[in-house]
Amino acid sequence: MAVLFFEVMKYDIKQPLHKSSDRFILSKGHAAPILYAAWAEAGLFPTKDLLNLRKIDSDLEGHPTPRLNFIDVGTGSLGQGLSIGCGMAYVGKYYDKASYRVYVLVGDGESAEGSIWEALNFASKYKLDNLCVIIDVNRLGQSEATSLDHNVDVYYNRLNAFGFNTYVVDGHDTVELSKAFHEAANTKDKPSALVAKTYKGKNFPGIEDEVNWHGKPLGDKAATVIPYLKSLLKNPGPTKVTVQPFKDDAPAVDLSKVHLSKPPSYKPDDKVATRLAYGNALIKLAKSSDRVIALDGDTKNSTYSEKIKMVNPKQYIECYIAEQNLVGVGMGAACRDRTIAFVSTFATFFTRAFDQIRMGAISQSNLNFVGSHCGVSIGEDGPSQMGLEDLALFRSIPGSTVFYPSDAVSCERAVELAANTKGICFVRTSRPNTSVLYPNDKTFHIGKANVVRQSSTDKALIIGAGVTLHEGLKAYDILKSKGYNVRVLDPFTIKPLDYKAIEENAAQCGGNVVVVEDHYPEGGIGEAVARCINHKNITIKYLAVREVPRSGPPDVLIEKYGIGAKAIVDAVLQFVDLS
Amino acid sequence: MAVLFFEVMKYDIKQPLHKSSDRFILSKGHAAPILYAAWAEAGLFPTKDLLNLRKIDSDLEGHPTPRLNFIDVGTGSLGQGLSIGCGMAYVGKYYDKASYRVYVLVGDGESAEGSIWEALNFASKYKLDNLCVIIDVNRLGQSEATSLDHNVDVYYNRLNAFGFNTYVVDGHDTVELSKAFHEAANTKDKPSALVAKTYKGKNFPGIEDEVNWHGKPLGDKAATVIPYLKSLLKNPGPTKVTVQPFKDDAPAVDLSKVHLSKPPSYKPDDKVATRLAYGNALIKLAKSSDRVIALDGDTKNSTYSEKIKMVNPKQYIECYIAEQNLVGVGMGAACRDRTIAFVSTFATFFTRAFDQIRMGAISQSNLNFVGSHCGVSIGEDGPSQMGLEDLALFRSIPGSTVFYPSDAVSCERAVELAANTKGICFVRTSRPNTSVLYPNDKTFHIGKANVVRQSSTDKALIIGAGVTLHEGLKAYDILKSKGYNVRVLDPFTIKPLDYKAIEENAAQCGGNVVVVEDHYPEGGIGEAVARCINHKNITIKYLAVREVPRSGPPDVLIEKYGIGAKAIVDAVLQFVDLS
16 A cells, blocks of 8 residues: 555645546455545544544444545445446546546455456456456455465466466565566556565564454554564655556546437337337437446346447447446446436346445446346346346435336437436336327426326226336226226336325325236336325225246237236226225 | 266156255256256157247246246346255265255356356355356347357356366367266366357358347248258257266154254343344254254354354254345255245345245245344434335345334244244344233234234324334324323234234224334335325324435434334324314
């Protein structure tokens, strides 16, 4: 940390987040105290503030978060920092074309996380020579020694095999470290790694290299350890540290003008999958700004993220089949407002990166997720490919916005709104082709539902989204032929949900509500609606997928799992019979 | 597949799941047709049945699931099969001490998944010489070439660095394959890997090694391809395949007697964290059967899973900081009822393995998860370590059982019930020490709530669990001192939720319900309660954590985020004021 902060890294203590500054990510976030100490020593804040560590009124939290003005992303869930560093380095090399470098400090314990190896593969594939990873091989995990102990040669061989320019160094030898960092900075077309052999609690008598000191304060031992450490200082007097200035060669970026270059242009009798509408929207956004980018994990021909390549292939980043790194790279790319990034894969495969997405909220990330192939309506590929828990996932993210467009027009606008909305946004898209419901000039708002069928004699309110909204429309026709009017509501966003429209429309429909969703019941639209309605005069019937589904044709599965027009009609008729 | 099924693997076509049979996992589940074809060719079912692929009334689904009697685990979400194979191989080597071997076929595309590298590290660490992984390097992903293309040397170097006995072979050369499998089977103390260079659509004219044929049927091309392939057959006549018999040396296992060896034994004034009670329960279960095992990811001294080592260190598997592999190994270990496995880490880190847990349900796994350190009540470590979405995660798993014990007695019984319950079970434990609420001889049931405070004049029903149940009890005392009686309900299981008890008690409390949880609102207890209540005279107030929390003392955070006694009292008083 001393070598990095006071010899290697180029930054300005007055502008820690400057666009041209070198970046540092402490992936082993539990080592937060040394990071805070480094910034204090550099002069960002008084060293006495370090004593506020972990206090309720201090931003010097147990693990770093961007509440601090020198932190890009939250860390503390292990193994995530390197993917984010890859995203930053990719932007630095290919978009900013600037000289800043990205340093990521990884613990040896956390290097067992697969996400680290996804990131290493990505870094060498894209020749991120502006990236330098340091592995702190201190041998000790939280509860016992790590699986590789102090075998630095194994680390060397693995990093080397993953395409890194690798150095094994004594992590306590500042001269060796300095030399390796210098060589790394001068190595072209390969990312670099320092395997730093260290001893936890080095020079702490009775503590060095011992287990059971993880995360513990010294307590009484401070009285002997601190004087001993001081006695080892070669220059005990106050030292003035210097910080290397950076070259300000990253371009200014303006993300405020991102919009659909042309409005949606569908014909009323078109049948268009929302996943395809996502691709169309991407094209239009990408035309409005070359800082709109799409990332995918080898599903781009299914999610239609590949459409962005028609505008400019450079606005697409292929992340291969490694969803954790996919999300991390997206987070790094979007960090400090360098890009507006859209990350796509099958909706269900975002479960692979739930931890990264969760940390994205803590990191105050502005990142857009697009999940295709939701629900049983994908058909024959079977349950492993069906997103049936993705709404539960994305709804649980603090501050998230969850779009579930039901036609191509609203999908294009959802994507445009997502691009311009802070925080984690999720757009749920569907595989089947469905009718266009809205005129091309229709305006959509976050948290604003649309009533698509209504009369003054409605017997029930049907709430659906995506394919189930279209099933609701079929049910509307069937019920109408039986002499019953029903109201059909498209929530557009599931979070925030339009409480007012739902309560008002439910009341106008006799308090009879049917919620129907291509999702498991838990954490889905039904529960969101249940929580929004003050129950006094309203009864809700919940239609959702209630077991692990199987392979089959989409329309057969939709009825088999009770979320089709027939099931909706039955639910409404139960209300009518009761009244 | 031909070499494996008809020359290498030892199995009995009449008993595909036999305890002593070699195991085969098709990690690249999308190649299901070749797996089905192999079993049909071996004689398990008529080859004409293969034409039912992906039909609604056939179990030959788009990706393999255990609905088929020859499938151990569902695959189709990529990169998961190897961890499961590791779990099986670990059991085979260390518990069964049997001669069966485990084969896992991995796609080159999916080898970009970090979970593969977690599993490789695990396999070599534990010297799983009964494990053989085959990487099918066919060069082509779904949407483009893989990141490593046909560079088999890179695969070789990486596998070698990860401690594997590795062979590069021509995947179309049966003699080469056969030789490598033979050598692998005779290599001690190291797992083996075959890097098989293949061509997708080998010998299919105009298709071999071409992109854009992923997952597509031949269509018209069948008319030329099939006759051409037939013309290449050296022995075109019907061939009788032979299957190698296995040695039946795996022991029979009886998991039906697993129970707490002694009942809970807490004193009424004890204050015990439920995470510690989990450790105590593990000890007692482990004493009842040596097939009860615990797995953890270097948090065993926090979750208290390490307690099982006091019974027998061999009943613990350290999986290091690699939660995806941790879950996969647990799934493999529990497969075919070889063990009762408990997988533990901080509740929030199960988000890292959501995809594996989701696939666990598809795989019909019987696996127990224990997540400690839930909610803001962990305190100073901050938001990255707080489980605030774990209920949403586990509730969304089809067929899951979600326990949320509120004291040490009920926690021990929850763990015992989990051990004896099919499907995915989750036990949510807490960090703080809390009072013992129940007598040691109390019986608990899944789906059965307990009312812990009540009178005939209750003004509101408070529903809480874990720390918030104890906050509810504090609120009870405060309200009582103000002259108001309230009822307090402990749900015990959040899924299934005791609908009957909640509805009845809510009605008896004037329809005034306060749900309070150390969790985000989405997918948590509040929404579960909202969905369970479906009559017209009940109003619910939801107290939950509504933003990303920060570091601080537990009791301060509990009040700051509105889930403490004060907030509960306020919510109840609003009801009282309204009435």
